[in-house]
Amino acid sequence: MANVQVTVSVADDHLDRLLEVAEDLQEHGMKIDQVMDQVGIVTGSCPSGDLPALRRVPGVEHVESAQTFHLSPPHSKIQ
Numbered sequence: 001m002a003n004v005q006v007t008v009s010v011a012d013d014h015l016d017r018l019l020e021v022a023e024d025l026q027e028h029g030m031k032i033d034q035v036m037d038q039v040g041i042v043t044g045s046c047p048s049g050d051l052p053a054l055r056r057v058p059g060v061e062h063v064e065s066a067q068t069f070h071l072s073p074p075h076s077k078i079q
Contacts, residue, residue, distance in 0.1 A: 001047040005066035006030065006054065010040040014059030018042075021059040028053040 008030075010021050015037075022035050022042050029050035034043045046054060054063045072078055 001049045003031075003045045004048045004051070004068075005045050006043070006051070007064045007066075008042040008044075008054065008060055009062040009064075010042065011059050011061040012040070015040050017059060021057065024057045025054055025060070028057055030054055 008021075008025060010018055014021055018035065018037050018040060022032055025042060025044070026032055028046075030042075030044050030046040032042060032044040034041075036042070048065070051063060051065060054060060
């Protein structure tokens with residue numbers, strides 16, 4: 001499965017345990033890039049199949065995966 005970039009919002013009632021939530025996210029397949037403790041956000045990547053597991057981690061309010069797209073070169077036959 002392809003890896004996707006994810007942004008995880010941590011619930012307000014878990015902000016005091018943000019690092020624990022980040023560790024739980026790692027245990028469920030997320031590679032952590034950044035923990036923004038001031039705003040309760042954790043960013044990183046994971047296999048797309050692990051998204052449901054991340055959403056079930058206690059303290060996670062929302063998991064958003066980055067949308068990607070690919071543009072063909074300007075002179076290709078398919079545009």
